[in-house]
Amino acid sequence: MYTVTDPATGQLIEEIENATDAEVREAIERVGNGYRRWRDRPVAERAAIVARAADLFEERADELAAVMTLEMGKRINEGRGEVGIVVDIFRYYAERGPDLIADQPLAIRGGSAVIRKEPIGALLGVMPWNFPCYQVARFVAPNLVLGNTILLKHASICPRSALAIEKILHEAGVPDDAYANVFASSRQVPMILADPRIQGVSLTGSEKAGISVAAEAGRNLKRCVLELGGSDPLLVLDTADLDETVRTVATARMRNCGQSCNAPKRIIVQSDLYEEFVDRFTKRVADYYVPGDPSDPSVKLPPLASVAAADEVAGQVARAVEQGATLRTGGRRGEAAYLEATVLTDVTPEMDAYREEIFGPVAILFRAESDDHAIEIANDSPFGLGAAVFGTDPARLRRAADRLEAGMVYFNKSGGSQADLPFGGIKRSGMGRELGPSGIEEFMNQKSIRL
Numbered sequence: 001m002y003t004v005t006d007p008a009t010g011q012l013i014e015e016i017e018n019a020t021d022a023e024v025r026e027a028i029e030r031v032g033n034g035y036r037r038w039r040d041r042p043v044a045e046r047a048a049i050v051a052r053a054a055d056l057f058e059e060r061a062d063e064l065a066a067v068m069t070l071e072m073g074k075r076i077n078e079g080r081g082e083v084g085i086v087v088d089i090f091r092y093y094a095e096r097g098p099d100l101i102a103d104q105p106l107a108i109r110g111g112s113a114v115i116r117k118e119p120i121g122a123l124l125g126v127m128p129w130n131f132p133c134y135q136v137a138r139f140v141a142p143n144l145v146l147g148n149t150i151l152l153k154h155a156s157i158c159p160r161s162a163l164a165i166e167k168i169l170h171e172a173g174v175p176d177d178a179y180a181n182v183f184a185s186s187r188q189v190p191m192i193l194a195d196p197r198i199q200g201v202s203l204t205g206s207e208k209a210g211i212s213v214a215a216e217a218g219r220n221l222k223r224c225v226l227e228l229g230g231s232d233p234l235l236v237l238d239t240a241d242l243d244e245t246v247r248t249v250a251t252a253r254m255r256n257c258g259q260s261c262n263a264p265k266r267i268i269v270q271s272d273l274y275e276e277f278v279d280r281f282t283k284r285v286a287d288y289y290v291p292g293d294p295s296d297p298s299v300k301l302p303p304l305a306s307v308a309a310a311d312e313v314a315g316q317v318a319r320a321v322e323q324g325a326t327l328r329t330g331g332r333r334g335e336a337a338y339l340e341a342t343v344l345t346d347v348t349p350e351m352d353a354y355r356e357e358i359f360g361p362v363a364i365l366f367r368a369e370s371d372d373h374a375i376e377i378a379n380d381s382p383f384g385l386g387a388a389v390f391g392t393d394p395a396r397l398r399r400a401a402d403r404l405e406a407g408m409v410y411f412n413k414s415g416g417s418q419a420d421l422p423f424g425g426i427k428r429s430g431m432g433r434e435l436g437p438s439g440i441e442e443f444m445n446q447k448s449i450r451l
């Protein structure tokens, strides 16, 4: 069942039946048959359609933000911000896409060749609830410009976002056999991947979902991009302005109610700053991140996306405390899907919280005795999505960046996607890249033509 439940009140608003197997098969057939027609249209036409989609997303930013607030509790202003990134992504691929997929001449021994950049077919996208519009955009925009067609299975708590996105794409001129939303269940994903018309899958989601989709993709020899969890480290090596660093780090951790794969979930602070940092950070979190109605633009801490998500995170916090961590602030569940913003310290490698991802408004602070120690703690994780280093000495920042096991490193800033910068991780954070030039290459046939 796809459901709309307001996480701020717990009220069930709408239920939508899952698609039947016959409906899923019909959708596969549609995007499978539509592939050659879409691929054969000139790239300039596909890019113009993607540019029109950008305009429509921009026009409907308020409407989309309101849908996200209702479905998964996103703060209304963050929803508008998310749609802003979506617009950038569609515009980036509309403008840069045609060049990114132009023939690439290659001098080779004994002659010359050209790398022709072609689409591969119909693709499946399996998308999560934390950024209902952005996650779809970074998969869909490059692939539509390239000439692939798309079957989209959105998260079961975001059916209205899924339909609003489909409507925009169709109104922009994407034919309904080039993009189709399907309310499939996770159990129908293997059947979709087994179909010969589907050539690849992109999943953003949990490690568990990644393992199951990767296994099906492997069994069926389908290409796959996985953007999974993270427990990103943020290193504070030194600072010229502690209050500003504290504010920036707290904002990064609490953004989207802490439900970002690339949020800085482990904050590692040099020992000479540690005590002061912990005090000021705890005060900032306790005073500023007061829970409230996500549709009120002045509210800083919305509910989590669902009661189940809030229960899970509250359970992780309780277990950490049982295992010996210090709870500096927060930790209590509120009504519906609310959970107080939380700060934990004294988390040790023996505790579950040391290694697992905590997908909610919970910051864990660690003390490091040196840069090397900070890097050692940062790398002691099964994940490798992003990392951030804060400091004033460019040489120390660069040295840390060289040694951090992560797909992305940011200096004096934490995460924050941008259309032209590749995004992705290593280790258990997944494989492949989205956004930037790399994002259009994942489902591309780089055909070698020996002239």
Ligand SMILES: O=CCCCC(=O)O
Residues within 6 Å of the ligand: 130, 131, 259, 260, 261, 262, 415, 416, 417
């Ligand atoms: O959950 C991952 C999405 C990242 C969003 C962002 O960087 O803005």
